[in-house]
Each structure stands twice: as structure tokens, then as C-alpha cells.
Amino acid sequence: MLTGNSLTLTQLFTALPAMLLGRRRHRAALRLALASLFGVAVERIRLFDSGRAAFAALLKLHDVQAGDDVLVPAFTCVVVPNQVPPSGARVRFVDIAAGGLNLDWLALDAAIRPATRVVVVPHNFGVACEVPTWLREKHRQVRFVDDAAHGFASQLDGQWLGTYHDGAFFSFEYSKNLTGGIGGLAILPAGASLPDADLPELRCADEWRLLATLLSHLLAARWPLAGRISMALARRVGLVYRSGDDEVLFGEPHPTRAMPLLSSVLVRRQLASLPTVLAHKQALVARYRSALATLPALRQWPADGETHWVRYPFALPHPVADKAALARRLSAASGLNIGVWFDDVIHPAGSFRHGYRAGQAPHGEALAATVLNLPVNIAIGVDAALERKLARLLAALQAELDA
Numbered sequence: 469m470l471t472g473n474s475l476t477l478t479q480l481f482t483a484l485p486a487m488l489l490g491r492r493r494h495r496a497a498l499r500l501a502l503a504s505l506f507g508v509a510v511e512r513i514r515l516f517d518s519g520r521a522a523f524a525a526l527l528k529l530h531d532v533q534a535g536d537d538v539l540v541p542a543f544t545c546v547v548v549p550n551q552v553p554p555s556g557a558r559v560r561f562v563d564i565a566a567g568g569l570n571l572d573w574l575a576l577d578a579a580i581r582p583a584t585r586v587v588v589v590p591h592n593f594g595v596a597c598e599v600p601t602w603l604r605e606k607h608r609q610v611r612f613v614d615d616a617a618h619g620f621a622s623q624l625d626g627q628w629l630g631t632y633h634d635g636a637f638f639s640f641e642y643s644k645n646l647t648g649g650i651g652g653l654a655i656l657p658a659g660a661s662l663p664d665a666d667l668p669e670l671r672c673a674d675e676w677r678l679l680a681t682l683l684s685h686l687l688a689a690r691w692p693l694a695g696r697i698s699m700a701l702a703r704r705v706g707l708v709y710r711s712g713d714d715e716v717l718f719g720e721p722h723p724t725r726a727m728p729l730l731s732s733v734l735v736r737r738q739l740a741s742l743p744t745v746l747a748h749k750q751a752l753v754a755r756y757r758s759a760l761a762t763l764p765a766l767r768q769w770p771a772d773g774e775t776h777w778v779r780y781p782f783a784l785p786h787p788v789a790d791k792a793a794l795a796r797r798l799s800a801a802s803g804l805n806i807g808v809w810f811d812d813v814i815h816p817a818g819s820f821r822h823g824y825r826a827g828q829a830p831h832g833e834a835l836a837a838t839v840l841n842l843p844v845n846i847a848i849g850v851d852a853a854l855e856r857k858l859a860r861l862l863a864a865l866q867a868e869l870d871a
């Protein structure tokens with residue numbers, strides 16, 4: 469999978485000497501930079517080792533307790549519902565809109581009960597949405613928390629995603645908009661504050677694992693062979709960093725830690741180049757959009773021009789039995805890294821279900837069975853090479869549609 473969407477090798481290498489300045493200084497500087505980007509008080513910016521930890525902190529902030537319900541969209545990553553049971557609250561799934569990526573407000577209205585305390589609002593692939601005022605006023609006991617893990621620096625009507633509901637969480641994991649290797653951000657609601665907790669630090673060995681994994685990802689995005697070799701080497705010496713199997717398979721909550729030093733340096737560097745990165749990605753997506761539009765059977769989604777796409781989604785008209793195999797075929801045919809997010813209503817397929825029963829969320833299931841995506845990565849130029857790859861992709865897709 470092509471990752472490190474906004475990170476350059478130079479930024480990675482020059483981060484190493486900068487790290488000597490120490491974690492406290494770097495984290496403080498990152499909080500200031502984020503507060504200034506989003507135009508919020510620095511007290512509202514909190515850093516963690518992951519998006520899931522940021523979400524767990526927001527559940528605490530909203531005093532979620534036993535007897536409460538937390539509504540989670542049925543098109544999400546397993547680590548989101550995983551954070552709910554430790555509060556004593558219950559996870560309930562709410563379907564996404566028919567043919568859409570995010571929630572249907574009428575369906576959400578119908579799903580909210582007196583016990584509902586928090587609704588996780590998705591912004592899948594980076595497409596920002598806003599809960600209508602009538603819905604917020606009708607359910608004043610409910611806090612709407614943004615899962616903005618796909619949409620760092622997306623905007624809606626001139627507002628930054630994450631600033632206009634009751635708090636938001638973002639992720640800086642390898643595959644997200646900005647890359648810290650791992651890392652998370654919570655934007656607290658206006659006026660809220662969390663006590664300054666001294667979070668446990670990542671072990672030093674893990675910080676090295678993170679670096680080795682990131683390097684392999686960046687190499688793989690540029691030179692597939694070099695990437696495969698360095699990933700294999702890193703695996704050999706036990707230097708690969710990934711989330712725990714217990715979290716994916718058994719729904720275990722995540723132990724919260726501080727944002728790693730390396731991540732805080734890397735994310736701040738990427739903030740400095742954000743306008744150029746966004747312009748490049750938007751040009752790339754515009755090209756994808758018009759290329760895919762030549763096959764009208766494929767579904768695409770309208771979005772505000774200010775969307776920071778994490779990957780660019782499109783859907784086939786019919787469910788495919790083995791989406792992963794299809795993505796591999798399309799990748800091999802085109803030379804573009806075709807992704808499968810999300811491959812199940814609770815991604816990844818085979819992860820803990822949190823009581824989800826098949827058929828409960830038909831729209832989420834239909835999307836998971838048909839959606840594929842294209843990489844939105846600064847390593848991909850908008851050039852003649854891209855045109856050749858897109859031509860091969862379209863031919864391969866046409867053949868699938870004809871089959």
C-alpha cells in the first residue's frame with residue numbers, strides 16, 4: 469500500500485538532527501503551529517500517539533459512562549468502536565447514506581435515543597460534512613465528535629474540518645493525509661480543557677522501529693524494489709511498527725501514549741509545506757476524476773473543492789466477490805497502487821464485530837463491497853507517466869465492467 473502521502477525523504481532525513489532539541493520543545497511547537505493553522509486556542513490542541521487515543525480522550529471529556537450509547541458509523545475502522553467499552557457505554561452502529569460516504573441525517577435522527585451521548589461523525593476519504601442545526605437542536609444531550617482521521621485540513625464552507633462540532637480526532641498514521649508514522653490529534657470543543665496528563669512515552673526501540681517502517685514506506689512509494697528490500701530487512705531485524713493484533717482481533721482498547729518525538733517533528737515539517745501539497749493533490753484528484761468519468765458506470769462522489777482527499781474513492785456498479793484480488797489485478801495492470809478501503813463495515817475484514825450483525829447496515833455493506841481507491845500522494849506526478857498509467861487502468865476497468 470502506497471503511504472507517506474505528504475512526506476518527503478528529505479523531510480524524514482533532516483528530522484533526525486532536529487530531534488536533538490527534545491520532545492517537549494517539539495510537541496509545544498507543533499501544538500502552536502496546529503493552533504495557528506486551525507485558528508483555535510492552543511489549549512484546544514492535544515497530541516497523542518494515535519487517532520484512537522485522541523478519540524478515547526474525547527469520550528472522557530464528554531463524560532461518557534455506563535448506560536450511555538455511542539453511535540458509530542457502519543463504515544469505519546475497528547479501532548474507533550474499540551475505545552467505547554472501557555467507558556462502560558455501548559456501541560451502536562448507524563448506517564451511512566444510500567450511495568454516500570457519510571451519514572444520512574434523517575437516519576441518524578431516527579437512530580438517536582435518550583441514552584445516546586456521543587455520535588461519531590465520519591468524513592470518509594476526507595469529504596467534510598456538517599450536522600444540520602435542526603438535528604443538533606433536537607438532540608441537545610448528544611455530542612457530535614468528528615472522526616477526521618481521513619480529512620486533515622479539509623474545509624467545508626470556509627471552516628476547517630474538526631473545528632465546528634463538539635471535538636474532533638485526527639490521525640497521523642502512515643497512510644493518512646499527513647504522516648508521523650503514528651500519531652494523533654484531538655481538537656477539543658471551544659472552551660473545553662483536559663488536565664495536562666503526563667502520558668507514557670513510546671519506548672526508544674519503538675521510536676527506531678517507527679523510523680525504519682517509515683523509511684521503507686517512503687522508498688516503496690518511489691522505488692518499489694528498494695521499498696520491498698528495506699521492508700524485508702526491517703522485518704528481519706524486528707524493526708516494523710504496527711498496531712496490536714489484540715486490538716484488531718479482540719477489540720481491545722488502546723493504551724494511550726504521548727506523541728512520539730519523530731512524529732511531532734515530521735508533522736510540523738509537513739505543515740510548513742501544506743499549501744503546495746494540497747495544490748498538488750488537488751490537481752492529481754482532478755485528473756483522476758476526469759479520467760474515471762469516461763467510464764460512467766463507475767460511481768464518484770461530489771465534494772467541495774477544499775477537500776484534502778486521503779485517497780480518491782470510486783465504486784463499481786456491482787459487488788465484487790474478492791475486492792482485494794481485483795485491486796491487485798488493477799494495480800498490476802496500471803502501475804498505480806489501487807486500495808480497498810474500507811473492505812468491510814468494520815475495517816479490516818475479520819476484525820472484532822462489537823455486536824454488528826450482517827445486514828444491519830446495508831448501505832455500508834454495499835459500499836464496502838464496491839469501493840476502491842486511488843493513491844493521493846505527492847510522489848505521484850501529474851505528468852505523461854500518469855497519463856499512461858490511467859489509460860491502462862481505464863482499459864483494465866473497462867474489461868472488468870464487460871466481464
Ligand SMILES: *Cc1c(COP(=O)(O)O)cnc(C)c1O
Pocket residue numbers: 517518519520521544545547548615617618638639640641651652
Ligand atoms: C486510521 C483511522 C482511525 C484511527 O487512527 P489511528 O491513528 O490509527 O488510531 C480512525 N478512524 C478512521 C476512519 C481511520 O481511517
